[in-house]
Amino acid sequence: GAVVSQHPSWVICKSGTSVKIECRSLDFQATTMFWYRQFPKQSLMLMATSNEGSKATYEQGVEKDKFLINHASLTLSTLTVTSAHPEDSSFYICSARSGTGVGETQYFGPGTRLLVL
């Protein structure tokens, strides 16, 4: 099946710094990628939809200036958490849309655990 990677898998940073998380589709091109946040023992919360070559679409309540998303190519989307604070600590998951119509599926990356001290 299709593979999506995320880097880094685990990051610790100081409060006030920025952290960039990369999401790559390794064996397919993804015009659309998604960023989710998952709190412990909870479901995935969609943060934003990232479209190649255009601005991301953010879900209600998600600060676009805090969570910067860039989808510069068909295989790479990045999420930058700017001026991170302890409340931003969470598990961030990306996914990439593969195919269209009947065969389309969303494949998930392994996630990035962010801890802000």
Next chain:
Amino acid sequence: AQTVTQSQPEMSVQEAETVTLSCTYDTSESDYYLFWYKQPPSRQMILVIRQEAYKQQNATENRFSVNFQKAAKSFSLKISDSQLGDAAMYFCAYITTSGTYKYIFGTGTRLKVLA
């Protein structure tokens, strides 16, 4: 608005037995896809099975099968011959083929497999 409900926060099954996880959804759309994803302790989301709404035949993938009842808006997952490796969180998800393309996830069911 579309919603996905998983009414069982936790389920247990004896190894080699069969277990069914429930999922209901609400939508006014006629064409959509439904999925079951598995999230083991590693937290990697793994696609278990998918169902197209226009298909009457229930999807099957090895030990995993679904009971798709479109009129009742029900999409349950049956796991046969349960194995220890099946222990995980299971999320039901819905996506419409029209309008805004985004997954709507249920709250998840934690499955424990007892040896």
